[in-house]
Amino acid sequence: MHRSYQPLKPVTNRYLQHRWDLNQYEQHRRKVSSTLPVVDNKGMRTPAHIQLKPKKLPDERRSIIDRDNRLLASKLANIVCSEGLVDHRNQYSLRSLNGDKRREELLQVGLQNLAIYRRITCRQSEYRRQLWSDEWERTERRRDDISQHPRGLAGKQRKVKFAATPTEKLGTQRNSSKCPQCS
Numbered sequence: 151m152h153r154s155y156q157p158l159k160p161v162t163n164r165y166l167q168h169r170w171d172l173n174q175y176e177q178h179r180r181k182v183s184s185t186l187p188v189v190d191n192k193g194m195r196t197p198a199h200i201q202l203k204p205k206k207l208p209d210e211r212r213s214i215i216d217r218d219n220r221l222l223a224s225k226l227a228n229i230v231c232s233e234g235l236v237d238h239r240n241q242y243s244l245r246s247l248n249g250d251k252r253r254e255e256l257l258q259v260g261l262q263n264l265a266i267y268r269r270i271t272c273r274q275s276e277y278r279r280q281l282w283s284d285e286w287e288r289t290e291r292r293r294d295d296i297s298q299h300p301r302g303l304a305g306k307q308r309k310v311k312f313a314a315t316p317t318e319k320l321g322t323q324r325n326s327s328k329c330p331q332c333s
Contacts, residue, residue, distance in 0.1 A: 155168040246252070 155164060155171075157164060157167045157171070161167040
């Protein structure tokens with residue numbers, strides 16, 4: 151079934167339609183093979199005044215030119231037939247053409263950076279650190295005076311990991327009543 155002819159449109163006689171389609175296809179192929187190009191792509195004809203007119207050369211000169219042509223042809227044939235044994239390695243080191251100028255500029259930039267560094271380190275600071283530290287100490291003292299739980303005492307407290315005895319519980323209750331806020 152896959153090799154049988156399947157027409158594109160429904161037909162009454164498949165065999166006749168197949169013959170007609172083959173005839174049309176063959177006619178189309180004959181037309182395609184017999185067509186001529188519409189575009190002329192042959193190129194321009196060389197004008198008559200430019201056409202090569204061989205000059206008459208003396209026999210000596212013609213023989214010299216022929217000999218040179220044969221030598222060049224043999225050299226070209228040698229090159230084509232050889233395995234490419236050409237010494238193409240360069241034995242020189244790469245060197246920048248403006249390397250000296252770049253080094254000078256780099257040295258100059260380094261010297262300028264050194265001068266800037268010296269100026270910065272020799273300059274006295276405009277910030278008054280002593281005044282800042284004194285103000286900070288005063289602020290810390292005020293904060294500790296105002297706060298209910300001063301900052302410095304947190305590290306001094308001791309944590310108890312075992313249960314307290316009933317007498318210790320009573321003692322802690324008495325101390326808790328002496329809290330400055332409660333009294």
